[in-house]
Amino acid sequence: MDGRLxxxxxxxxLLRRMNDSGGMGMVLAKGDAQAGGLLVIAIDPDRTERVLERGIGPDGRIALIDSTPREDVAGYWRRRRSRDPDLWVVELDGAAAERFTAETILND
Structure with a gap:
């Protein structure tokens, strides 16, 4: 066991923080409750969609990685999900989406 939540x-x-801040958050795909991966689609105020996930940074430490594809974001997460049924996909729509994602994922 690695001590992660x-x-x-x-x-x-994530959903509670986003909703409490006046934004909106929803689960697009539910994965394994204990150890599933997490893909966050952050929608910026200008309606730009970005895909964020926990990964390993260049220094070998846990980091928030921008995995935004060049093509359709919905198609990207659906392909990822088809290969990994344990993957959670969450959409956060609001100005603080990336900050909440970083604070929640990196501080667990």
Whole structure:
């Protein structure tokens, strides 16, 4: 066991923070509640969609990685999900989406 919080708990925290700030958050695909991966689609105020996920940074530490594809974001996450049924996909729509994602995922 690595001491990380269960993914389901992280998702709940992200949704609550986003909704409490006046933004909107929703689960697009539910994965494994304990150890599933987490893909966050952050929608910026200018309606730009970005895909963020936990990964390993260049220094070997946990980092928030921008995985935004050049093509359609919906098609990208659906392909990822078809290969990994444990993957959670969460959409956060609001000005603080990236900040909340970083604070929640990187501080668990």
């Amino acid at each position: 269960p993914t389901g708990m992280l998702v709940t925290a």
